[in-house]
Amino acid sequence: MTNFNYSKEFCSHDATFLAENFRSKKLSIVEYISNLFSYIEQENPSLNALTSLQKEAALQRAKELEHRPAQSHEILFGVPIVLKENIQKKGFPVQCASRMLEGYKGQYDATVVSLLENAGAIFISTANMDEFAMGSSNEHSCHGPVKNPHHFKHSPGGSSGGSAAACAAGFAPLALGSDTGGSVREPAAFCGIYGFKPTYGRISRYGLVAFGSSLDQISPFARSISDLDIIMRILGQPDVRDATSLCTSYESQLGKENFLKGRTIGVPRSLLTNAVDKRVLVAFEKLEAKMRDFGTKFVDIEISTLKYTLSVYYVLASAEASSNLSRFDGIRYGHRTQQAQDLFELYSQTRTEGFGKEVKRRILLGTFALSAGYYDAFYGRALAARDLIVEEFAKVFETIDFIYMPTAPSSAFLLGESSLDPMQEYLNDIFTIPANLAKLPAISLPAPIDDEGLPIGLQFYAPQGNDAQLLALAYDLEKQGLVKTTAFKNMK
């Protein structure tokens, strides 16, 4: 059927290319998917990115698609996708990397799953993650840590480390993660790919296991901006099943106008202290200089409320998590202790056995923050501070188009390095959390790497709702070669 060369590079094709060739029947979906699984089965054991390969179901679906013509709306016809294991899909494990949900299988399809399948996509596997999406290193997982495809001794970032590593390793051109405080952008930065967190509410949360409901956003990984655009055209829809979803749809702006020339970009320069890694700063300034050459204006900005970022985030996210995770009680599904004598013990033992250390830490923190007598001092003040942060961003955006900063203070740290000190791990999210607090769209772009070093992520924020403009800016940067995925480069 095809002369396509299944060389090692076959897995580097992006979704746009694959869909086009599958739609025109120039490539065989079945052949591609089965080759892909051979590759994954060989490479995944050392990466530990994917947790439950769905080979049979994927091949079955590939056959179905192959034997009929693609319909016009099936813009991801035959394209393989990886799903973070905290998103519901009927029959797929939804384990959230927790002993608590061992053996639990999806009972319904998340809105994102239905939309993507309706667009012709094939879900090939679930991905590893930090337990219940809490963590920035992917070491807090009952499946064990994920390795960074660029260097196995390093973390892929978290919490969506499995999805990021899978996309960077070529297991799929697209992967879904969830971003509550940077859980997609940080791993994208560490793995040298693109990670896009849309405006809060742009993508339906229905079917995403909640961590911090007011911060959570399902977010895609890709190795090209056109792939992010394609998946946003499918997922950026209002959803009646999610009361917090936006009432407008994503309307692509890719290549419609020049997003470099004449745009004004704000840089919170005072945040770029010596806590930021030297290599990151160099890459940061290099992109800035090149953008100036293309006619982009840069201004320094101050966002004074950002000093509250970490405290506000950890109070709100933990408080919401403490309530969201109450449903894991051993009554209806998931782990149930064998030790209980009464109802109280059933709850406490089940949860003691089922949850990992980081999850317990945050449940305790959140429960405390909501307790009678402490609410006003913690949760109430954090809510008020969040409002200030939202207002200040809105004000700052009155005179600029985008904000520019690194995604993380460093490139991927060594596995085992951060998990010893939770504060160190929390500090890692300092550049990503504000977007979640202020509900802004933000994207992590891979800086081109000339040396043998690990990938570096550079980040842009846009005003609420300007998801398409942000992707259009990233598209122009990618087109000019100013940012570039490092997937497959230096793979060891």
Next chain:
Amino acid sequence: MSEHVFSKNYPILNKITEKYDIVIGIEVHCQLASKSKMFSRSKNAYGDAPNSNIDPTCLALPGALPVVNEECIDLALRMGLAVGSTIQKVSVFARKNYFYPDLPKGYQITQYDKPLCFGGSLTLQNKKVVRIERIQLEEDAGKNIHVGTASLVDYNRAGVGLIEIVSCPDMSSPEEASEYLKKLHSYVVNLDISDGDLDRGNFRADANVSLKPKGSSTFGQRCEIKNVNSFKYLEKAIAYEVERQHEIIENGGSISMETRGYDSDKNETYSLRTKENAKDYRYFPEPDLPPLIISNERIERIRSILPELPETKTSRFIETYHLPEYDAKVICASKVNSTYFEKLVSQLKGTCDAKFLANFFMTEVMRAIKIYADTKGISPDELNEVPVSLEHCVSLLKLQANGTISGRIGKEIFEEMISSGKSPNLIVKEKNLIQISDDISIHEICLKVLNENQSQLNDYFQGKEKLFGFFVGQAMKISGGKLNPGKLNERMKEMIESQRNKG
């Protein structure tokens, strides 16, 4: 403030109120009669097979989200408008966190510091105004069922919409409390807000009871009596609780704040949990639901289609139909009855007057309702419709009005109509019950009666005028009750007088 409240059923309380004021506030949880649940698409139905009306949201499967059912909001707004609450343009849902097997999410979605309605009131018969503090929206829990040593949970009820109606502590006797509760109940039922079935838990009341020295402006420590599901038991539970608290205070003790249950068999309240064991519910705004915004247009739309309140309807019946207050109240106590009555009035307009129809309804129809309910083993309030065909009633009353049948025959036909379900016209035809009104037939029968009863006629002429009734009765007997009574009377009188003159 501290007028003496006379408690008819609880004489001991009269004694207590010489020294103390009884302070009672009521919280009612009322299930909304919406088609689906408050935050999910599952059916809201009672009595279906366990766990048949469930979905990811009301089962709290990981990742499922709540979405507000607008029908529930409309029903709650209806309640708020009916009792004169101020509808809040912006209200906020909150999470109330606690663990229990019937609470699948580990929290209940409710409202906390920003409920849908503030204020409003109901007026009792003694003109006392009971203020309503707030009305809030929330969701019901499932049901734990204990079978031997096993515990099972049915989530059919989990997520059903509720309104919680909280009164101010304005009631001062058990009777006032039960009257308030009955009145609230008639509102929710008449306004189609709830099925209001107490046995099924559609309408559940908690009472806060405390005592304070007569005239004092400081409230005493209160106890809450939970989930009393009958008007009578609520009264009794409060009366018991007042006596209990009185005894403690009189013996120099003090009341500790606690939640109590009521045992109707023993007629006493018992401690469920004390304040020290009170739960910390860790309320916080529900992040899955944006604030609920109510527009003026929506409020006006609900107001314009607000079903008539029982009181308003009673006044209208007095005004429009010129009914005595008693009749209007009796008929308007039930929405089913008053609706039926109004249909009768409108279909028989120009034929029968409303007062006549009210008498007919309150005797014949209501008796039939009672008998029907008795055979079904339920109370007449529980019937969804009047078990008498409106069409048959109308034709019966028309037959009576146009003189085809007599009133007496009418009663007979009504009974037959109920038991056989046949139409009055058919019954009249089958039994040949058409009233005899023609002069010749009446004349012949009268003549026969007078000829056959000459001695009585003589007595009559001697002055025993009471015997007139006897002659009429004989005539009716011969005719099988079919003679037109007016004409018969007239004719009989004429013929007796002509005989007297002849004699």
